[in-house]
Amino acid sequence: MESLLEVPVAEHDIGTDPMLPRPFEVRRARHETHDTFTLTLEALDGGPELRFRPGQFNMLYLFGVGEVPISISGNPGTPQSLVHTTRAVGTVTRAMAKLKVGDVVGVRGPYGRPWPVGDCEGSDLVLVAGGIGLAPLRPAIYEVLARRERYGKVVLLYGTRSPADLLFRAELESWRARFDLDVFVTVDRGMEGWRGSVGVVTTLIRRAPFDPQNAVAFVCGPEVMMRYTVEELRKRGIDNDRMYLSMERNMKCGIGLCGHCQYGPTFVCKDGPVYRYDALVDLFVKREV
Amino acid sequence: MDNLVGILEEHPFFNGLDRSYIDMIAGCATNARFDAGSFIFREREDADNVYLLRQGKVALEVFAPNRGAIEIQTLDEGEILGWSWLIPPYQWRFDARAVELTRAIVVDGRCLRGKCEVNHDLGYELLKRFSIMVGQRLDATRLQLIDIYGVPA
Amino acid sequence: MSPSEEFVAEAPVTSLEQGIVDGITGNGGHRGRTVLEREDLDLLFAALAARGFTIIGPTVRDDAIVYDEITTSAELPIGWTDEQSRGGYRLRRRDDEALFGYAVGAHTWKRYLHPPRLMLWRARRNVTGLDIVEQGQEHRPLALIGVRPCELRAIEIQDRVFLGGPYVDPHYGERRRDVLVVAVNCTEPGGTCFCASMDAGPTAREGFDIALTEVIGKRRHFFAVEAGSERGEEICAELSARLVLTAMSPAENEKVDARAARAGRGMSRTVDTTDVSDLLARNAENPRWAHAAERCLTCGNCTMVCPTCFCTTVEDLTDLAGDNAERWRRWDSCFTVDYSYIHGGSVRTSARARYRHWITHKFGTWLDQFGTSGCTGCGRCITWCPAGIDITEELHAVRQTDVGG
Numbered sequence: 001m002e003s004l005l006e007v008p009v010a011e012h013d014i015g016t017d018p019m020l021p022r023p024f025e026v027r028r029a030r031h032e033t034h035d036t037f038t039l040t041l042e043a044l045d046g047g048p049e050l051r052f053r054p055g056q057f058n059m060l061y062l063f064g065v066g067e068v069p070i071s072i073s074g075n076p077g078t079p080q081s082l083v084h085t086t087r088a089v090g091t092v093t094r095a096m097a098k099l100k101v102g103d104v105v106g107v108r109g110p111y112g113r114p115w116p117v118g119d120c121e122g123s124d125l126v127l128v129a130g131g132i133g134l135a136p137l138r139p140a141i142y143e144v145l146a147r148r149e150r151y152g153k154v155v156l157l158y159g160t161r162s163p164a165d166l167l168f169r170a171e172l173e174s175w176r177a178r179f180d181l182d183v184f185v186t187v188d189r190g191m192e193g194w195r196g197s198v199g200v201v202t203t204l205i206r207r208a209p210f211d212p213q214n215a216v217a218f219v220c221g222p223e224v225m226m227r228y229t230v231e232e233l234r235k236r237g238i239d240n241d242r243m244y245l246s247m248e249r250n251m252k253c254g255i256g257l258c259g260h261c262q263y264g265p266t267f268v269c270k271d272g273p274v275y276r277y278d279a280l281v282d283l284f285v286k287r288e289v
Numbered sequence: 290m291d292n293l294v295g296i297l298e299e300h301p302f303f304n305g306l307d308r309s310y311i312d313m314i315a316g317c318a319t320n321a322r323f324d325a326g327s328f329i330f331r332e333r334e335d336a337d338n339v340y341l342l343r344q345g346k347v348a349l350e351v352f353a354p355n356r357g358a359i360e361i362q363t364l365d366e367g368e369i370l371g372w373s374w375l376i377p378p379y380q381w382r383f384d385a386r387a388v389e390l391t392r393a394i395v396v397d398g399r400c401l402r403g404k405c406e407v408n409h410d411l412g413y414e415l416l417k418r419f420s421i422m423v424g425q426r427l428d429a430t431r432l433q434l435i436d437i438y439g440v441p442a
Numbered sequence: 443m444s445p446s447e448e449f450v451a452e453a454p455v456t457s458l459e460q461g462i463v464d465g466i467t468g469n470g471g472h473r474g475r476t477v478l479e480r481e482d483l484d485l486l487f488a489a490l491a492a493r494g495f496t497i498i499g500p501t502v503r504d505d506a507i508v509y510d511e512i513t514t515s516a517e518l519p520i521g522w523t524d525e526q527s528r529g530g531y532r533l534r535r536r537d538d539e540a541l542f543g544y545a546v547g548a549h550t551w552k553r554y555l556h557p558p559r560l561m562l563w564r565a566r567r568n569v570t571g572l573d574i575v576e577q578g579q580e581h582r583p584l585a586l587i588g589v590r591p592c593e594l595r596a597i598e599i600q601d602r603v604f605l606g607g608p609y610v611d612p613h614y615g616e617r618r619r620d621v622l623v624v625a626v627n628c629t630e631p632g633g634t635c636f637c638a639s640m641d642a643g644p645t646a647r648e649g650f651d652i653a654l655t656e657v658i659g660k661r662r663h664f665f666a667v668e669a670g671s672e673r674g675e676e677i678c679a680e681l682s683a684r685l686v687l688t689a690m691s692p693a694e695n696e697k698v699d700a701r702a703a704r705a706g707r708g709m710s711r712t713v714d715t716t717d718v719s720d721l722l723a724r725n726a727e728n729p730r731w732a733h734a735a736e737r738c739l740t741c742g743n744c745t746m747v748c749p750t751c752f753c754t755t756v757e758d759l760t761d762l763a764g765d766n767a768e769r770w771r772r773w774d775s776c777f778t779v780d781y782s783y784i785h786g787g788s789v790r791t792s793a794r795a796r797y798r799h800w801i802t803h804k805f806g807t808w809l810d811q812f813g814t815s816g817c818t819g820c821g822r823c824i825t826w827c828p829a830g831i832d833i834t835e836e837l838h839a840v841r842q843t844d845v846g847g
Contacts, residue, residue, distance in 0.1 A: 016612060017562070017563070017577060017578070017612050017613075018609045018610075019562045019563070019756075019769065019771075020562075020563055020574060020577070021572070023571030023572050024571075025571065044571050061758070063565070063567050063572055063760070063764075063767055064567075064758060064759070064760025064764055064767040065758060065760075066758045067756065067758060067769075089785055089786065104567075104571030104572060106571075106572060130437065130438065131437070131438035132438075160438055161436060161438040161439065165438065186363070188432075188433040188436070188437075188438070189433070190359060190360035190361070192356075192357055194360070195388065196363075197346075197363035197365075198348070198360040198361060198362055198363045199362050199363050199429060199433065200429045200430075200432040200433050200437075202429065202432065203429050206367075207365065207366070207367060221437075221438075222437045222438060224432070224435070224437045225432075225437045225438075228428075228432060248784060248785075249782070249784060249789065250781070250782055250783050250784050250789075252754065252755050252756045252774075253754075253756065255607075255608075255609035256607050256608065256609060257603070257604065257607070257609065257611055257752075257754070258753060258754045258755065258756070258774070259752060259753035259754070259774075259776065260753065260755070260774075260781060260782070262799075262803065262807070264723075264807060265719075265723075265806075265807035265810035265811060266811075267811070270607070270608060282723070286726045286727075287795070288789060288790045288791065288792060288794075288795030289726070289789070289790075289795075289799075
């Protein structure tokens with residue numbers, strides 16, 4: 001085993017410690033649902049804009065409170081406005097839900113393996129989103145729509161708990177109105193006035209209009225939802241190496257050094273969060289891994 | 290009649306069923322259409338039919354006082370609506386309402402039950418298929434129940 | 443077991459032992475070893491201090507051998523050895539005055555390269571947002587004396603973790619660059635050692651600046667000295683010029699080889715690492731894990747004393763006024779329930795899953811992640827486990843009951 005004693009070490013200055021956040025200003029803060037919010041950030045330090053790929057995430061830092069990984073949910077084509085969407089489920093995110101325009105957050109990133117949008121040109125695309133899972137898929141949708149002619153059929157299947165939990169509703173409606181995009185939405189629980197489908201999102205797969213022989217699937221949502229979704233997609237005839245999932249684990253650093261996000265032999269922060277399903281098949285069914 | 294036989298033959302639900310059985314089922318079948326908003330059947334009514342949805346969308350609903358109609362599942366084209374006709378007490382448990390204009394093949398459940406009593410092989414083939422369907426509905430319902438999008442309290 | 447008479451080399455018994463001797467004596471013969479008399483050891487200390495190093499070495503405190511700042515060889519654990527067994531550690535007096543006649547203590551050198559608590563940065567809140575006013579913490583160039591071959595291997599392993607990935611830890615990098623390593627080869631195995639199975643000892647082959655092997659007998663007490671780097675050679679050259687280091691005779695070489703060979707013999711434990719990564723991956727549901735879980739307290743001692751465990755967590759603090767914030771990094775352990783917490787629950791809630799994760803990472807997935815094993819066979823986790831769980835025994839049991847075997 002070769003010795004690493006001669007490995008050069010980066011000079012210790014503010015640009016190279018990967019644990020140093022950059023200050024970004026909140027330009028928009030919007031509540032999507034009762035527990036989900038979106039922040040639009042712009043760089044404050046005059047440094048380079050943060051170019052990212054769909055499916056990547058940033059570590060967002062709230063001064064004195066803490067830092068959490070948050071999916072980038074905006075358009076990769078306009079990185080000067082960095083959009084993030086997340087649920088307020090813990091101390092840091094609940095504090096972030098109260099941010100207003102002009103507040104400052106620290107940003108580290110972008111991190112992680114992205115959705116292989118470019119590699120899927122020529123194929124049909126099936127995007128299956130569950131709950132907050134629509135957020136990390138939205139940048140992929142933007143990128144596909146920007147080069148729509150390079151893809152076959154594009155289908156978005158989106159399920160969430162109830163109509164009140166629907167994300168990006170106006171955008172969903174405008175996508176649905178397009179002729180070159182099929183959008184199917186369902187909720188687990190209906191409510192008065194809801195005229196859309198009721199049922200779990202996996203039930204949408206059976207009839208989704210795509211050619212299994214030539215389709216790639218991107219799946220994002222709670223692990224339970226992804227597990228059953230994958231089974232339905234396989235029943236439709238999509239192979240394991242044509243499905244991509246976005247995984248999630250506890251993260252403290254986002255850069256593969258703290259150990260927390262380990263998932264089997266991988267680190268979700270650098271080997272994921274997007275994984276091709278055939279790499280996960282054995283891990284996915286193991287419990288407490 | 291031939292048209293109905295053709296449609297039944299092609300439907301995945303009846304895949305592998307003997308042609309003579311398909312003919313038997315077609316013998317109990319007619320076409321029907323339901324306007325948007327109309328009820329196909331209601332809770333507690335006798336369950337005497339099974340519906341093969343060809344076009345449109347149907348909402349299964351429960352009516353609760355103070356809450357009105359609560360939709361529990363949406364079925365659309367290609368799905369089979371109704372299995373209560375096969376199992377005693379042959380009574381619908383929920384309302385089924387056409388959300389939009391819906392066309393269906395209606396198979397007379399009573400007629401079909403009679404044929405199954407006489408021909409147990411036909412009965413077994415149908416029960417096999419309906420069991421699978423009920424199983425799938427149960428799985429989907431369980432996923433709805435566990436609130437996969439929620440955060441544990 | 444302390445040698446009090448001249449030790450005569452015996453013929454190696456196993457191919458493993460032969461390999462150890464070959465490793466020392468093969469191709470090119472002895473690597474320019476010189477002799478340092480015991481009474482001159484402080485001249486080596488002085489040479490290090492003169493070059494600005496603060497010396498860290500083993501010393502006795504609180505009935506254990508720990509690592510701390512020392513200035514002279516008198517502070518070394520002279521005449522002490524350790525008796526280690528599963529869940530057991532105690533010191534015992536030797537019947538000679540060996541300076542390094544013990545195996546390893548609870549401390550590892552990682553506390554100096556990868557500090558248990560480290561302030562990453564301090565920031566002030568101001569108009570433009572946040573202002574980083576201070577980064578990292580000061581450190582001094584350290585000379586580590588008494589680094590065992592297994593510990594050397596552990597440092598190499600951590601080099602890969604912190605310096606070999608897409609993101610480098612600059613705090614580790616700086617401390618690593620400024621550290622000088624004086625390794626001490628083992629001359630007898632400790633009670634829980636199994637470095638031979640992990641190919642991590644008992645003799646250091648590379649990765650040190652200077653390596654010492656202690657030879658103590660009735661009449662002589664000296665060290666074989668070997669330089670392993672330019673820095674080491676420079677120091678040895680100075681000491682040679684002052685006749686502090688002298689040439690080694692064939693007889694002396696033989697004594698050194700004999701001790702090295704003895705160290706590799708009779709290790710109490712072995713580990714079969716054949717396909718261990720696949721073995722562990724396919725045995726996720728092996729009932730043996732429940733057996734370990736019944737005893738495991740998930741106290742995390744093993745991760746604290748392990749020289750390669752590197753997991754950390756981050757704490758963001760602020761003062762009461764909320765104007766100043768600090769980010770601290772501190773050691774963490776995969777044995778805590780919180781370690782795998784996301785969205786209102788933890789992924790690994792059972793002790794069984796946490797124990798399985800640690801051993802699978804140490805022997806299996808570490809190999810996939812970093813290209814080496816995560817274990818060096820130092821035996822600390824066996825010694826310091828209050829429940830007396832032996833990682834080699836667990837691995838052996840899983841292999842015996844391999845579900846895919």
